[in-house]
Amino acid sequence: MTATDTDLAAKGRARIAWIRSRMPLLAQARAAFAATQPFAGHRIGMSLHLEPKTAVLLETLAAGGAEIIATGNFGSTQDDTVAALREAGMTVFGSRADTLEQHAGNIRAVLDGAPDILLDNGADLAAGIVERGTQASIIGGTEETTSGADRLRGELARTVSFPIVVINDSRLKAIGENRHAVGQSIVESFMRITNLMVPGRHVVVVGYGWCGRGIAQYFRSLGAQVGVVELDVMKAFEAALDGFRVASLTELAGWADVLITATGRERVVAGDVFDLLRDDVVLGNSGHFPWEIDVATLRADASSIDQVDDGIERIHRPNGRSVVLLAGGRMFNLAGREPKGNSLESMDLGFLLQALSLERIATDAGGLFPGAQPVPDDIERFIAARFVEAMGAAR
Amino acid sequence: MTATDTDLAAKGRARIAWIRSRMPLLAQARAAFAATQPFAGHRIGMSLHLEPKTAVLLETLAAGGAEIIATGNFGSTQDDTVAALREAGMTVFGSRADTLEQHAGNIRAVLDGAPDILLDNGADLAAGIVERGTQASIIGGTEETTSGADRLRGELARTVSFPIVVINDSRLKAIGENRHAVGQSIVESFMRITNLMVPGRHVVVVGYGWCGRGIAQYFRSLGAQVGVVELDVMKAFEAALDGFRVASLTELAGWADVLITATGRERVVAGDVFDLLRDDVVLGNSGHFPWEIDVATLRADASSIDQVDDGIERIHRPNGRSVVLLAGGRMFNLAGREPKGNSLESMDLGFLLQALSLERIATDAGGLFPGAQPVPDDIERFIAARFVEAMGAAR
């Protein structure tokens, strides 16, 4: 290990230490796993963002006897976290600077390590296993994302013979993460990035799913006047009774000071809508994919573009008005300098879903059915109870 | 018709006129039915509360060509409404003063009138049909309540050969009525009956279902500090993230200034809990059945009881403390002088669910399956859209 690696590892350890100290649910699991060793003799192959919160999950699995072979997502790997994990004896591939080709190599390297349990993201590992035809070597795994679940239920449905628990289908996650943590994170990031006042502002939220609901509620509670655009009439009904101004995007576009997409759909803010916007409206997207705002067209049509601050650009439109675009249309709660992302507690919740689902795979894979499936109900209920306790809700 | 009947009818008509004027969804249906006459040639037998809001539903069905034979629930029939309906040409049995025996006779009288469509409540009419063995005469119907649905899915499941749409299963009702309208009605009734200050008060809501959620939210929004008791950990998790103090009834009983049950279960506030309560705590129930607070024991053990105001009694306990009981443990949003019940808009919503489900029965019973079933999805969505429009949510 070089001096630089040692320094990096030290920096990584310090950041991980703080985060670990505020993840009480994983701490409980770590203590339990240390006693029961559910992963003894198992090797977990992982593909997930390599950042300090993930490190606390990996430590927890390792405490339960797991051997870890891990890589990250493309572009989000944090080198100090990697150094700290390697120092702790895990096999970790990847660095922030990796090319797409190197990233593909990392995925292969994880599979070459012959894991028998997968902690997957986007079904990358599962697809690799299917390609190799080595399904029999896997007893099961977890999948973090909805898009991975879609692949598992689509193209991979027939060929995946082992159980995969889909973490993102969890109702706990819908409430704890999508609604509350994303709502908090979006309103925090709006204030952090723009430095604009919230009370009295007209904020239009497009989409009233779990995320949109949280965003609308958090903005209103800080004093904004909030409009909601929602095509599904049942959700629109709910939004109207929740007291929001509910109308079409055409009706609300010219009323908005701030417009935030949370639909998951492509090109929601596009075409004629741009011409309806007020001068200097702030546009941001909270959805996973960067396609809800048609940024390409905005830029192509621009008379000029100012990069005004980290995560903010002002695009001057041919009609003489401008648009203030956050994070280039990507999730703006991950934009700006040092964004923190979802709250530590919500990540603690999400990662305990991972840890206990993996424990179930390791100890009782036979009790699950092959293919994608929700988190077992008893695990959801167990975690709900632990979370309420950890919040000290009874005090 | 006697002079008294004419007077009563006039009084009934005046009250109905106001309510009708604030039920825009039924007005739309009335206009549509007048043109399409979906009930022409049909006779609807009804058993439902006979009060002015129901009258607007009946008028709407009559406008669609239905012949109406109706009776009310035991004890809630309003004589001026009956007079007005009779004057309008409907066959109506029952009066406020009816005995239980007379009420049973009214149900029989409705069935003797040979309806082919039922608008039922508690499955009273359906059970009568099964008893008579005249199922073949009925093309279908609706059931208002959950307890009626339970009978239809239980003891009557095998013998009911016609489709029954269960209104109370509707998601629109869950949100529009159980959450919002009951929440509003409970907080209004608390203020109306007790004349006590809400801000700063410690209010404990037992049960975090649709109703409990609304009650907790409405009290908090008026400045109360709100605790929630909920046995289901998934709902308790939601309550904790919604920011409520979540604990067991044992822990919260001594903290409460006001304690409201919304569980649907028997004897929730009973036994040892009584000894934990603070002096002069206000106890009220919002659930359908008057069994959530063990009033019988409270009264039996009382050292004395003061009837302090309409809908309020103070029960002095052997431990030297007292309890202020609302409405004798019955739903207190129907207590006190001239309670109004759920908002007109929410009743408009619920009754449009009735009207359109009955229309479906009359025009396309073959498209439904036998037995209890939810409101057809297209009807829910149609009403959701109309409701949002009628709220003028887009303004």
Place this chain on the structure above:
Amino acid sequence: MTATDTDLAAKGRARIAWIRSRMPLLAQARAAFAATQPFAGHRIGMSLHLEPKTAVLLETLAAGGAEIIATGNFGSTQDDTVAALREAGMTVFGSRADTLEQHAGNIRAVLDGAPDILLDNGADLAAGIVERGTQASIIGGTEETTSGADRLRGELARTVSFPIVVINDSRLKAIGENRHAVGQSIVESFMRITNLMVPGRHVVVVGYGWCGRGIAQYFRSLGAQVGVVELDVMKAFEAALDGFRVASLTELAGWADVLITATGRERVVAGDVFDLLRDDVVLGNSGHFPWEIDVATLRADASSIDQVDDGIERIHRPNGRSVVLLAGGRMFNLAGREPKGNSLESMDLGFLLQALSLERIATDAGGLFPGAQPVPDDIERFIAARFVEAMGAAR
């Protein structure tokens, strides 16, 4: 005493007992006064609404050794309260049925009783004393209202030689009563009288003083969208930052589903404004005087008027639209059947201000200056502390 009087007194006693039991601050004062007898040898002449809450104040003064000679306001005297007070040994003049002439006689009768301390309302007693030229017989008093204070500082300023503490100038009252209690009372009365849904409704509050602020806040917290009309730019600024839609009445008149006046000024909703209103808008006034909505013109111009329910009339306008007027333009939180008025706790607060100010008069009138003056600061602070304790705010 006749049998009827005894019955009336019994009814009065029962209602007073409940109210007394929920006025803990006056209970503390009663206990203290019983020991210290601050009013021993004094006769208090009172002119104030004779209803059960006032009775608890009078008892408290009597417990401190005061002899009471009392009458009520014109038209609001409750006969059972009078009966109960007489039974308790007080001299009380007046009944609900009194004519204006009889009322004037009651005021004279109070003064004929030769009180040395006044508990005044509208400066009626003070004006009588000045007229008689018997100022020297009075050591001081209190005045409940702002309009009484205006007289004391205006026409009576030169001739009132004794100190008068003006209760309504209290900052505690501004917050505890005008903002919170009136806000609660107005939103409760709106729901109670109209039975309309609050969430999603467009409510316009005209006037953003203490009352308007409370009304706007309470409606919004129940889910209404709230607009504010305020001519004073400093208050309009505050309303805008508080997140309300702030605009002129002309701009908001057509947006309102409900419009409530809280300005204290005459003819605020009048003239051309009527033509801007949407069909069937609900109009109500919360201000002390019934002149904020120009009801006379509304009625004079009406094509027809329906009395639709207690406290509600629908006025059909020549433009084909209608207006739903609450309480004929009088304070609608005192309208409908059995309105309760401000919360018991807020009345407890206001009456303790009375009781302790009168005690100060009785024991240290020399420490005050002649004429109208605010409640002594130490009394305000003492009561604030007691109120916070009584709320159990520390729990």
Place this chain on the structure above:
Amino acid sequence: MTATDTDLAAKGRARIAWIRSRMPLLAQARAAFAATQPFAGHRIGMSLHLEPKTAVLLETLAAGGAEIIATGNFGSTQDDTVAALREAGMTVFGSRADTLEQHAGNIRAVLDGAPDILLDNGADLAAGIVERGTQASIIGGTEETTSGADRLRGELARTVSFPIVVINDSRLKAIGENRHAVGQSIVESFMRITNLMVPGRHVVVVGYGWCGRGIAQYFRSLGAQVGVVELDVMKAFEAALDGFRVASLTELAGWADVLITATGRERVVAGDVFDLLRDDVVLGNSGHFPWEIDVATLRADASSIDQVDDGIERIHRPNGRSVVLLAGGRMFNLAGREPKGNSLESMDLGFLLQALSLERIATDAGGLFPGAQPVPDDIERFIAARFVEAMGAAR
């Protein structure tokens, strides 16, 4: 000018451009001043934070014909802003790296430039003028802070012969900045720095002045349970009616997950209070001075201290528990990487108070009296109206 200066200036210009574009009130003033040239022939000497928002104020004064001689506060000068201002032709002294001695020299240099109007901060310039005995050369000025106002009304009261308008006494600032902007900034900074979840957390706010009120309200609106500690009973009364849990610090210390000081007083959280805190409580200060939390004692007593993240340290106490301290006890809304401080709109408001007060000095100093005084009422009202317009509150 060196190449580096040019680069710095370019960076400064870009940041200033964005901020300028979101300060519409100063833009209006700039346009007006350009036409009326109120500062023609005047030289304004300034001592205020040299950062991009201030730059927009200085540009505005320059547009009105002012010659500017400026320096910053100790330690907060941003070099790119300085470079941009110099490029724009202003005389600016100071850099981030300045020692205290150099800072004193900068103040002297501003005075050596012979300004006739002062834009002062902490009364540094006024004190220098008094020391030099050159009061006659000054026609008047403004003072930004309360601590400066205290000096002007204290030690400098007799010797300051020219009018000084104290900006911080403004009621607009109290509402727009202290309550709303600080409340927003504190809640944003808490989330940004700690990455902790807000809903359900127990947050104790010590002090219920303008700032504390905003902080309490913003945390509660995001779902926290909020307790308030306030020694002034009148404010405690208000907090209790606003629905907060009000108790002593001794009572609430052990309940808090997060404890924030906003009192302005020294050593509020100190001594025995530390022993009452729960393990790992988060402590932060929002008051101007870093003395509310007794950090020196905390550190002196610590068994060890971890620097866990930017703006966060964990202090391990002898009792085995730890404390998470934000920003070392300094205002934590200015801590962490790239804190943004109060919202652009609130700074626009505060700086328009500066600009119009300085205009009044330049054009009508005779209409003011000597010494410290509030912002003229007509200026407050003018700005209130402009702010409401700029918010587009009427839409």
